[in-house]
Amino acid sequence: MAQNLPSRAENYSEWYNALVRLADLADHSAVRGCMIIKPYGYAIWEKMQRILDDMFKDTGHVNAYFPLFIPKSFLSKEAEHVEGFAKECAIVTHHRLMNDPNGKGVVVDPEAKLEEELIVRPTSETIIWHTYKDWIQSYRDLPLLINQWANVVRWEMRTRLFLRTAEFLWQEGHTAHATAQEAIAETEKMLEVYATFAEKYMAMPVIRGIKTPNERFAGAVETYCIEALMQDGKALQAGTSHFLGQNFAKAFDVKFLNAQNQEEYVWATSWGVSTRLMGALIMSHSDDNGLVLPPLLAPIQVVIVPVYKKNEELNALSDYIRPLVESLKKVNISVRYDDDDTKRPGWKFTEWELKGVPIRLTIGSRDVANNEIEVYRRDTCQKWMVPADNIVAYVEKLLVEIQNNIYQTAKERLDKFSFYVDSYKEFQEILETTGGFIYAHWDGSPATEEAIKEETKATIRCIPLNSPEEEGKCIYSGNPSRKRVIFARAY
Amino acid sequence: MAQNLPSRAENYSEWYNALVRLADLADHSAVRGCMIIKPYGYAIWEKMQRILDDMFKDTGHVNAYFPLFIPKSFLSKEAEHVEGFAKECAIVTHHRLMNDPNGKGVVVDPEAKLEEELIVRPTSETIIWHTYKDWIQSYRDLPLLINQWANVVRWEMRTRLFLRTAEFLWQEGHTAHATAQEAIAETEKMLEVYATFAEKYMAMPVIRGIKTPNERFAGAVETYCIEALMQDGKALQAGTSHFLGQNFAKAFDVKFLNAQNQEEYVWATSWGVSTRLMGALIMSHSDDNGLVLPPLLAPIQVVIVPVYKKNEELNALSDYIRPLVESLKKVNISVRYDDDDTKRPGWKFTEWELKGVPIRLTIGSRDVANNEIEVYRRDTCQKWMVPADNIVAYVEKLLVEIQNNIYQTAKERLDKFSFYVDSYKEFQEILETTGGFIYAHWDGSPATEEAIKEETKATIRCIPLNSPEEEGKCIYSGNPSRKRVIFARAY
Numbered sequence: 001m002a003q004n005l006p007s008r009a010e011n012y013s014e015w016y017n018a019l020v021r022l023a024d025l026a027d028h029s030a031v032r033g034c035m036i037i038k039p040y041g042y043a044i045w046e047k048m049q050r051i052l053d054d055m056f057k058d059t060g061h062v063n064a065y066f067p068l069f070i071p072k073s074f075l076s077k078e079a080e081h082v083e084g085f086a087k088e089c090a091i092v093t094h095h096r097l098m099n100d101p102n103g104k105g106v107v108v109d110p111e112a113k114l115e116e117e118l119i120v121r122p123t124s125e126t127i128i129w130h131t132y133k134d135w136i137q138s139y140r141d142l143p144l145l146i147n148q149w150a151n152v153v154r155w156e157m158r159t160r161l162f163l164r165t166a167e168f169l170w171q172e173g174h175t176a177h178a179t180a181q182e183a184i185a186e187t188e189k190m191l192e193v194y195a196t197f198a199e200k201y202m203a204m205p206v207i208r209g210i211k212t213p214n215e216r217f218a219g220a221v222e223t224y225c226i227e228a229l230m231q232d233g234k235a236l237q238a239g240t241s242h243f244l245g246q247n248f249a250k251a252f253d254v255k256f257l258n259a260q261n262q263e264e265y266v267w268a269t270s271w272g273v274s275t276r277l278m279g280a281l282i283m284s285h286s287d288d289n290g291l292v293l294p295p296l297l298a299p300i301q302v303v304i305v306p307v308y309k310k311n312e313e314l315n316a317l318s319d320y321i322r323p324l325v326e327s328l329k330k331v332n333i334s335v336r337y338d339d340d341d342t343k344r345p346g347w348k349f350t351e352w353e354l355k356g357v358p359i360r361l362t363i364g365s366r367d368v369a370n371n372e373i374e375v376y377r378r379d380t381c382q383k384w385m386v387p388a389d390n391i392v393a394y395v396e397k398l399l400v401e402i403q404n405n406i407y408q409t410a411k412e413r414l415d416k417f418s419f420y421v422d423s424y425k426e427f428q429e430i431l432e433t434t435g436g437f438i439y440a441h442w443d444g445s446p447a448t449e450e451a452i453k454e455e456t457k458a459t460i461r462c463i464p465l466n467s468p469e470e471e472g473k474c475i476y477s478g479n480p481s482r483k484r485v486i487f488a489r490a491y
Numbered sequence: 492m493a494q495n496l497p498s499r500a501e502n503y504s505e506w507y508n509a510l511v512r513l514a515d516l517a518d519h520s521a522v523r524g525c526m527i528i529k530p531y532g533y534a535i536w537e538k539m540q541r542i543l544d545d546m547f548k549d550t551g552h553v554n555a556y557f558p559l560f561i562p563k564s565f566l567s568k569e570a571e572h573v574e575g576f577a578k579e580c581a582i583v584t585h586h587r588l589m590n591d592p593n594g595k596g597v598v599v600d601p602e603a604k605l606e607e608e609l610i611v612r613p614t615s616e617t618i619i620w621h622t623y624k625d626w627i628q629s630y631r632d633l634p635l636l637i638n639q640w641a642n643v644v645r646w647e648m649r650t651r652l653f654l655r656t657a658e659f660l661w662q663e664g665h666t667a668h669a670t671a672q673e674a675i676a677e678t679e680k681m682l683e684v685y686a687t688f689a690e691k692y693m694a695m696p697v698i699r700g701i702k703t704p705n706e707r708f709a710g711a712v713e714t715y716c717i718e719a720l721m722q723d724g725k726a727l728q729a730g731t732s733h734f735l736g737q738n739f740a741k742a743f744d745v746k747f748l749n750a751q752n753q754e755e756y757v758w759a760t761s762w763g764v765s766t767r768l769m770g771a772l773i774m775s776h777s778d779d780n781g782l783v784l785p786p787l788l789a790p791i792q793v794v795i796v797p798v799y800k801k802n803e804e805l806n807a808l809s810d811y812i813r814p815l816v817e818s819l820k821k822v823n824i825s826v827r828y829d830d831d832d833t834k835r836p837g838w839k840f841t842e843w844e845l846k847g848v849p850i851r852l853t854i855g856s857r858d859v860a861n862n863e864i865e866v867y868r869r870d871t872c873q874k875w876m877v878p879a880d881n882i883v884a885y886v887e888k889l890l891v892e893i894q895n896n897i898y899q900t901a902k903e904r905l906d907k908f909s910f911y912v913d914s915y916k917e918f919q920e921i922l923e924t925t926g927g928f929i930y931a932h933w934d935g936s937p938a939t940e941e942a943i944k945e946e947t948k949a950t951i952r953c954i955p956l957n958s959p960e961e962e963g964k965c966i967y968s969g970n971p972s973r974k975r976v977i978f979a980r981a982y
Binding site: 027029030031034035036037038039042043045046062063064065066067068069070071072073074075076082087088089090091092093094095096097098104105106108117118119120127130131134140146150151153155167169342 | 518520521522525526527528529530533534536537553554555556557558559560561562563564565566567573578579580581582583584585586587588589595596597599608609610611618621622625631637641642644646658660833
């Protein structure tokens with residue numbers, strides 16, 4: 001167990017908080033609720049960004065950038081949006097500081113009050129649809145498939161690194177279409193992009209589903225989501241894709257001339273994932289020794305630690321190891337040779353385990369003589385000797401195996417903690433013991449949903465897509481239901 | 492000449508503004524001074540980002556992310572910094588909106604006033620050095636070589652797209668070192684990275700120099716800069732690299748234990764380039780027909796326009812052109828086949844000229860029969876026929892030639908408009924006629940600098956690096972001088 005890292009069983013929440021800091025992923029800042037993403041954490045986020053960005057471009061999207069600030073009046077234009085969204089936010093009221101007339105430092109210049117307050121964007125639908133009004137005249141201007149990478153601010157009261165912070169980084173796609181069908185197809189396509197990213201790269205199995213009206217994005221007609229299960233049995237919403245209907249087009253008067261030369265309101269979608277994915281990644285796979293990173297997102301995929309007694313030995317080992325480093329780099333494996341001679345091997349083992357490097361190679365003088373290398377894989381914590389010949393191909397294959405194994409382990413956990421439940425008593429028992437995804441019948445009423453939440457803290461995570469129709473009775477009201485939904489306690 | 496685009500001779504300033512909008516690079520937003528970077532403009536910025544980011548990483552830097560907001564009190568900690576910087580900025584004073592009790596819409600909730608105001612970062616030295624205090628204890632923690640890609644806000648009164656906007660995108664490097672020498676070497680290294688980027692990728696020759704104390708970054712000991720010359724004879728500062736001495740370490744109490752176990756303050760640098768580079772790129776090369784983009788930064792390097800009379804012809808042409816598109820893509824040339832059948836070839840020619848695509852290939856049925864292709868290069872506006880065989884290799888070579896030619900043209904202009912001047916009268920004449928870089932003797936006094944600026948609007952752009960020592964007399968005061976500095980009017 002890594003020093004200072006509580007075990008998951010001991011205190012899951014403390015384990016997470018300590019891990020994020022000990023593994024150098026992120027830290028709290030001097031500004032309430034805002035985090036600092038440290039270089040090692042940012043390197044993972046950059047990998048996520050690059051892969052997602054390529055996936056967005058492969059599906060025909062382009063990037064653009066819209067202002068950080070939103071005029072206050074814009075937020076009130078879409079009625080549900082302002083109700084659900086705009087309340088807890090950072091508000092800019094002035095544009096100048098002046099020297100404090102009563103002493104040192106600076107104070108706000110009362111003369112520099114803005115005519116209209118500006119809101120630091122909590123999301124950009126309003127400013128973007130205000131812009132789209134200028135960009136869209138005819139069906140020839142559609143579809144408009146735009147994504148933005150940006151920072152956003154929501155003044156959260158209780159914050160946790162990556163999971164819920166006042167400022168966070170994200171991407172937000174905002175597309176405009178000529179028909180409802182096209183917009184719905186886009187919403188579903190982007191949900192599938194997110195699900196593919198989660199499963200293939202994050203090695204995190206997810207459930208694709210639709211939110212209940214209660215949990216919908218403010219201003220959306222339908223909110224699609226992917227939901228993942230963390231090791232403590234709690235759910236985490238990992239991405240959302242919204243079909244916005246014509247709500248924002250109507251609020252901002254965005255019409256187009258269709259091929260029949262008739263004026264219509266434009267159809268919209270928006271979709272986003274954020275640095276919250278970092279929290280999901282950490283909590284999905286890591287263990288009591290530290291991070292476990294899937295190779296496809298690991299900033300360092302292989303670390304090589306030399307084992308030696310005298311410094312002369314290190315020189316000989318380095319001569320042996322450096323060509324190996326080059327060979328690994330040549331096949332695009334990111335490798336770190338840790339030849340720091342102020343740290344002992346044991347210290348390094350613990351450190352790189354904490355940081356979740358998928359493969360460690362340990363090499364001592366006797367290994368060189370024996371033409372062997374010690375391989376350690378982080379996901380299973382196993383180690384063994386392999387012949388030094390063909391080590392590059394061996395490592396390449398092992399990285400693929402680790403990626404698959406991490407996914408399989410998470411998938412088995414998801415399956416193990418997915419429960420089909422028909423009584424409210426059993427429902428409550430599961431929540432109080434293992435947690436997990438509970439597939440149960442629900443009568444479709446928001447009141448029932450609210451009552452269950454009140455009594456158990458469990459919410460409907462989603463109505464899963466492609467789930468079979470099935471006659472049943474609501475676990476809470478006993479009223480008829482035709483489909484199971486997924487309940488869980490959630491982050 | 493492109494429709495609606497004024498000529499440079501007519502009105503250079505209007506030409507720039509119109510070009511930015513007509514070429515779909517950026518536009519004004521509903522928020523005063525904040526711009527919208529449109530997809531085509533953002534694609535160029537993304538290319539710049541990717542190249543610079545690789546250059547930063549190749550020189551040992553890593554990325555991280557620090558908060559958008561800075562507590563007001565931080566700004567006063569470095570005395571010069573607050574004087575020079577913190578006055579015109581966006582100030583967050585509240586964190587909640589509420590429904591307007593007197594009617595529709597929302598108002599600021601007076602109960603939600605922040606205890607301490609937050610400033611939207613105009614630059615991040617203060618918040619970063621506050622953080623570095625926790626990260627740096629010993630010489631082993633140094634150097635710390637960190638870069639951040641971010642948005643920043645400076646409440647500018649007069650804004651112009653890309654050149655001066657309230658919000659802009661940039662990168663800011665913030666490094667920490669054990670010695671002054673190391674920090675100065677870093678400052679100079681990053682200046683050279685910027686200069687290389689400007690010359691090799693932007694095809695924009697620059698002068699490397701040092702700012703006078705008057706023009707120094709607020710809080711810096713020395714500010715290095717690269718200066719470029721625009722087509723109207725005005726200078727544009729394209730990047731700065733600051734040696735900050737121990738100023739910020741002292742303001743935020745950041746000390747380290749050196750190898751001799753003695754406590755010392757840390758030495759600092761910071762360096763940045765911004766979306767302002769987009770303005771420099773546009774103004775360096777473009778002409779009265781529109782943008783001229785160097786191939787290494789062009790989102791589309793080659794456009795192919797089919798010329799035909801009947802739609803059946805288009806099908807046959809497309810069968811011929813599609814394999815060519817694939818062949819060009821295979822050698823990493825970004826190519827666009829414009830087969831839009833609602834637009835005429837002439838319209839397309841004008842459009843892609845306006846957008847600065849370096850090479851246009853035009854192909855008609857007769858060309859196919861003759862095994863020929865018409866090649867048009869945007870930089871010289873020449874067109875000619877080439878054999879269709881080996882067209883890929885031909886295009887590859889031509890792209891390199893265009894990149895070089897654009898640089899050469901800019902370099903010749905820079906040389907032509909660099910003047911060595913020894914009288915104030917001649918100095919004034921040049922400023923009133925051609926403009927340009929004026930190498931002149933200056934007595935080193937801020938008062939002289941200020942007087943010249945007052946009388947001529949010309950500022951000292953920099954004291955060029957590697958310029959020879961030379962006895963002379965200040966053009967203004969007649970006092971002795973040992974080096975020429977560069978004067979110009981500037982953006």
